[in-house]
Amino acid sequence: MSHELISHLKEGHAVHQFFLVRQAESRTTKSGQPFLSLVLGDKSGSITARVWSDVVAKCPGPFAPGDEVGVQGQVESFKGELQLNVQYIISVETLRALDKDLSEYDPELLCQATPYDRQELWQELWQLAESQIRPPLRQLVLKVLDRYRDDFLVCPAARLYHHPYLGGLLEHTWFVARHALASLSIYADLNRDLVLAGAILHDLGKIKELANPPAPERTVPGHLLGHIVLGRDMVRSEARGLEFSDPILLLQLEHIILSHHGAVEFGSPILPKTREALLVYFLDDLDAKLKMMSQHLESDSGEGDFTSYNRVLQRNLYKGAPPAANDREPDQEA
Amino acid sequence: MSHELISHLKEGHAVHQFFLVRQAESRTTKSGQPFLSLVLGDKSGSITARVWSDVVAKCPGPFAPGDEVGVQGQVESFKGELQLNVQYIISVETLRALDKDLSEYDPELLCQATPYDRQELWQELWQLAESQIRPPLRQLVLKVLDRYRDDFLVCPAARLYHHPYLGGLLEHTWFVARHALASLSIYADLNRDLVLAGAILHDLGKIKELANPPAPERTVPGHLLGHIVLGRDMVRSEARGLEFSDPILLLQLEHIILSHHGAVEFGSPILPKTREALLVYFLDDLDAKLKMMSQHLESDSGEGDFTSYNRVLQRNLYKGAPPAANDREPDQEA
Amino acid sequence: MSHELISHLKEGHAVHQFFLVRQAESRTTKSGQPFLSLVLGDKSGSITARVWSDVVAKCPGPFAPGDEVGVQGQVESFKGELQLNVQYIISVETLRALDKDLSEYDPELLCQATPYDRQELWQELWQLAESQIRPPLRQLVLKVLDRYRDDFLVCPAARLYHHPYLGGLLEHTWFVARHALASLSIYADLNRDLVLAGAILHDLGKIKELANPPAPERTVPGHLLGHIVLGRDMVRSEARGLEFSDPILLLQLEHIILSHHGAVEFGSPILPKTREALLVYFLDDLDAKLKMMSQHLESDSGEGDFTSYNRVLQRNLYKGAPPAANDREPDQEA
Amino acid sequence: MSHELISHLKEGHAVHQFFLVRQAESRTTKSGQPFLSLVLGDKSGSITARVWSDVVAKCPGPFAPGDEVGVQGQVESFKGELQLNVQYIISVETLRALDKDLSEYDPELLCQATPYDRQELWQELWQLAESQIRPPLRQLVLKVLDRYRDDFLVCPAARLYHHPYLGGLLEHTWFVARHALASLSIYADLNRDLVLAGAILHDLGKIKELANPPAPERTVPGHLLGHIVLGRDMVRSEARGLEFSDPILLLQLEHIILSHHGAVEFGSPILPKTREALLVYFLDDLDAKLKMMSQHLESDSGEGDFTSYNRVLQRNLYKGAPPAANDREPDQEA
């Protein structure tokens, strides 16, 4: 039985498939019976689910946010909202331990992810580093990418604000790196290797700051040291392993990572003191803000020319721009 | 007698050429004799000049900052600094009124200017607008460029902070516009016409905010309305003349100009509410800051790896980056 | 059947009259039946209303915030709150299209408005402009007032914070203008015409920033340009029509409007650079803040000497001031 | 020999009159001889003075800023500046101790003062309090005014920024109080007595914060407690003496004084929580800023339409406003 997206579920549907647990809470009915209130998700959205006490009794728990679960149940309507009445629930981990058939299980279906093909992004990022950066930074960047390949493919770019989904870090890095390459065609006297290495590695520390990519949460080192310092440590450690030949060049790359929030009030312990560091800071910030705008525009389902107020951006956004239609050839229209 | 650059003058030289008056002050010697203390400049630097009372008496003044003057004199040394002892001084304006020979007079020599060929920048900017923007914004942008061509060729981008010299606005606009074109290859779903038109026109108001390009000062409308509002008025007025067909598109272009300082605390009456406006804001700010860094690095003559403290950027800059040598082919070195 | 104010409705009343739709939402009952949940308002307050599916079926919708509607129904009590069970609902617009009798319809009853007589305020404001301002600003101000008379009579002074009701802009302008006149008796060396014209026109742009006065929302130009720039455009356009004779005087008036928020962080692209502009900024800000205090004091129904915390003013207000009793003659009491 | 104003002195004049010592420094000539370098002032300006060692030897010193001195000397020119070569100098205090003739001595001539007649301002302020405030605040205000009459007549309103001269506090208070009366005609529902008492007493603490009115400096209590707390103490102490009958009313008056800087970042320990306090805060701030603008405009002797940059106001001011000519009758010109 194939996965039916949550956004397609309707009252009366029977469900027999996998979900990601987003929230889990133990409650008690008015009559004093305990039950589980869950929020289940997949890549298309989320739905409230109830596991009444008789079902709880026969299902091996507990269930926590981030768990992937197999569920049997019925879609009902409650106060005008769809709700899933669970008849059986079991974690994928338990199924795996029991050696059950998981052929239908596809983790990619269960949580939000970048809309791009991650393998392709990865190839292009690698290609960019390999063809555009000169030694010795080329070796360093490729070594880092190689070591953290698996993490890059799943890590989000942030917990909440921008690209908060599987592969978000890769998508964000890919945009910043390609933009850096484009910017270098305009500001050609900047150190090309430093700019590109900085663009690719600036957010590397997210990999150690954030655990559990499908439902990202901060790690202890992420809380106590922060991704800026963590990422710079990862680069430095790799450079030590490579016996990196140019300590001043390495120092400048570390500076780009440490200063890439641009201002101390945004958590950089140091201000950008080179033009290369300034450029990486701007391109990172720009990509994050453009993405936040896109996300907010997409999430807005209301009427009117403007979105609801976005608290992070502290503004409403204009929705009414005419379609860009950039595919038309400008020259033909004059 | 051809112009000798101030940076080449030495003690004992006789001088007979044109300068720009940068500062002018009337003073009195200890013995009570009035004299003129001037600072004279050309594109290479500046020199203090003294006009003693007997010379003042026979030269038709007064002389004010911004005046171009012909000067005869002798280079002397005073307290270790070169100084020009003026034997005759007369303004170019007076020479012109007297129908004197001005064949040696070349205003381009007398003040700082963009290092780029301004005619070429202008051609490229025009070409970019003509080939990359589609109607109806194409007509609007070309109409504006056409009307303000002469101003663009001389106007600085700012009075003090970045590109504060002849053609500075043109150089800044050219960088921002080309960078916008490069950015659109990455963020292809933005409205290309709006981004390019915004990039080209965002600082248009500088033309009415700043008078006297060789020694720029704010005009009354520049002080009382500001270049952001002035520039948007100029675009709007041109659009009215063209009977611009798409009022919503025009409104978005006005929005880009009004919001291009990015935040109210930097003087934009409105925050960028479209991704197009956000991009133009970032590219403008980035070009200004990169230029300020370049200017500060170039002006630094001290020893050490870091420049002196820059009060506007609030930091010292790193001077020791290894030469970029970007001309080498990266592929050949692996 | 005459209008019964919402504040006077009681359980069991039958209702047959007009309301303003303040909120409208489509919902579904537990049994899966769609219904409409509305909030209906008049000048005295608001009440929740339910339109069950059978009624929805026979009434021509849809209904949106801002709509004026005729309603038949019954007042009931639900969880201790009064609620209107709607038996029939139809928009005034549809009634008008059907040429129905609207003799009972009085839009003034349906939404909040200034407690002052708006016609009187208007007369006094006009009178003040006509008698106190000298040419050429007198003609300009009167021309603007004349053109926007109808708007002034309905436009609120703000969407939420102060005077957010019909005629709010007029009330606010009337207070600021009269206060300006009083201040000029103390600061007699200020330019009287500029101060009075600025006081009357400073918030003119609200008329184009806010649409739909009974339930004000920002227009597209309001969002993208802001009321400060819009208002200054309106004055400038009127001056152009009049072939206003004194461009420097006009520039100063535009400056007062552009700078009337007093600081860039409050959205003025320019700081007040004349004493006239400074005075208008203070009087505007003072009237808005005094009104916000009055509104908060009036809305407070709690016990104790202080109001609840006001988030905009960031403080609690003191309620316990002894009655002013200013009507008593001070001299008689010594 | 009558006083010749410093602004009227010319090279060669012989001087025999009184001055105020503004600065005093002991120095040594190149040849090792000690001398006194003074800055002497009167109400029209200031002049540098030299007291060479032979004169120092025969004159009873020392001389400190704030001292009033009798001087005999000669006006000379040094490096284009006038300078006073002192032949004899003696303090007024010493003259008085020696019982010398001081008939020419007029302290009013020696330092800057309000341009208004201070006795008249005082009478009007008293009159306003007596006629407009009702008991019991009337008695309190008059008691305070009576006790501090002599201080009001000399105290400046601030050390540096606004009204920094003899009678400055009186002038400032007079403007704020009269403006408050005018504002009450617009905001008639405010507590008239509190507003007027607050307006008159808000800056009372300046009297204890600033010592030595001709050359004001902060006292120890001024530094350690501040004028806001000091002023409120003075009012409270007077009220205790009067056995003031209404403690809540007194508390509100104290609140106006403590909160009259309007925001904690400007040194008020508490925000205005009544409309009366808000009004007094605005009127105080407005008068101070208008005065700072006037002072800066008057002090500007440069050319151009704008003044030099004012660091406190953080802006240039516009000088080009057309003369107000408010004396013309507006009605006659239509």
Place this chain on the structure above:
Amino acid sequence: MSHELISHLKEGHAVHQFFLVRQAESRTTKSGQPFLSLVLGDKSGSITARVWSDVVAKCPGPFAPGDEVGVQGQVESFKGELQLNVQYIISVETLRALDKDLSEYDPELLCQATPYDRQELWQELWQLAESQIRPPLRQLVLKVLDRYRDDFLVCPAARLYHHPYLGGLLEHTWFVARHALASLSIYADLNRDLVLAGAILHDLGKIKELANPPAPERTVPGHLLGHIVLGRDMVRSEARGLEFSDPILLLQLEHIILSHHGAVEFGSPILPKTREALLVYFLDDLDAKLKMMSQHLESDSGEGDFTSYNRVLQRNLYKGAPPAANDREPDQEA
């Protein structure tokens, strides 16, 4: 029947004891019957209570937050939460007026309090003042402590943020005073008497700012003058009573109190201008922040290494620190 702590109540329990009313609201059932919804508290927590209309009718009300009440009722479960069904309720005040037996009534049980023995803290604080401060400040401090002994024993240190419970002010003062004594062993050249007196008296004004210690709320003087000014007044008034012999010393103590928030943006009208004042400011702020951290850590019942986000501290706190085990002797372990 002895008091059962709220944290120990279970479904089905019968209750017959005293509580503190924390919240009180009048509501109506769906069927239109009025009832009281209360939140009742004791030192261990709080519980919702319902008083249905028949019970309301026979119980003498009204009941307001802060009231202490005797209650008879039954613990029930509603939507998974415990709730108290009240069968009778009467205020302690009424019981007392009726001369009823209050032997079971123990106010200490009814609200949160410092975990320390308050009598002991008081003794130690007195002892510290008596033994460590020299005259004349010793007498002043002891006089103040003596007068406000009863208040110190109950007053909280703040309404919400830190030590918001009975005796909180005493606990906070005791920590700051002992820490000051410890700091003086390091910074021995500071004025010991001033530091200790300042540490003990810095928050004295809380006693007049906050009324009703079990459910603290701001008084009118607390709102209009603030605890900083109130506390300094209390000290000053006591000093006047003692005819305090050293006015400069007193001024410095007043300065410590007025400046102890350290910065004007935190409500001090004056900055610390002595090292003694700076030290007291730091020790006060440190104790408050350490306590807020402890409170937040204790209140956190979630899993994971970090607490939930604390809005006042603007951070998550780390919970995973290994137990300090400071009791072990460090020397024995090397």
Place this chain on the structure above:
Amino acid sequence: MSHELISHLKEGHAVHQFFLVRQAESRTTKSGQPFLSLVLGDKSGSITARVWSDVVAKCPGPFAPGDEVGVQGQVESFKGELQLNVQYIISVETLRALDKDLSEYDPELLCQATPYDRQELWQELWQLAESQIRPPLRQLVLKVLDRYRDDFLVCPAARLYHHPYLGGLLEHTWFVARHALASLSIYADLNRDLVLAGAILHDLGKIKELANPPAPERTVPGHLLGHIVLGRDMVRSEARGLEFSDPILLLQLEHIILSHHGAVEFGSPILPKTREALLVYFLDDLDAKLKMMSQHLESDSGEGDFTSYNRVLQRNLYKGAPPAANDREPDQEA
């Protein structure tokens, strides 16, 4: 010939001793002759020196700030200032290379240093670490102290603001560590080892941030990474060498170092998230500010009760506190 302190030099003295070059500039006399203008210093102050062209010719230069030099010359008076007319000058480095007698050379005399005996401070700091910290942090701290012993003995605590002299870092660390020990007696539930290790190591990075202790300047890593990150790296690297057994404990120590500026706007990439980190931040900040106050008070030679305005502290300081006389026994005076 023994060293005569600069503060003791008088006109006419012959000088033959060592100095530290603080500033060095090449200039030209009016007659075109080059000369050297130096500022020479020792621990007591500084003096201007002139090296005329004939002397320059015979002395082996060049001379740069930070150089130690032997000087023969004559003290003269110029414009009332003492000045040293140099007859011979040679660097200590050259003297050493030439194997000259340097028995009189004592670098301690040549620059400012902590007034404490640095060897003693060092012993006490070591003793504190050894006796008070338990394993495994004890070993780590002692290892770090051991490795950087020589640096601690000379490094200043800051370039300009506090303890800007030889041994300043040691003095500052000693105060913070002892204060931490004292604070732990009050806040006994904090992790003692972490607090003490953090207090001792918090500013360790200064050693790599600042080069050339007698005339400190920032290093390249100091500029590009900052002392916060550098110091944490040094600790981490030492822990790696020791195979430190408790990674979570190490992480918390790193957290204390990274967060010890307390707020991101002061350059900490992370906020203190443990009470231990909060305490170290407070004690560091307090010691720095108390020292800045002491330095400013000591440097103030003016009259009056208050110092001149201190720009970093943004206030004047009170000088008039009565002598503490803490040596007297408090008990004897009651």
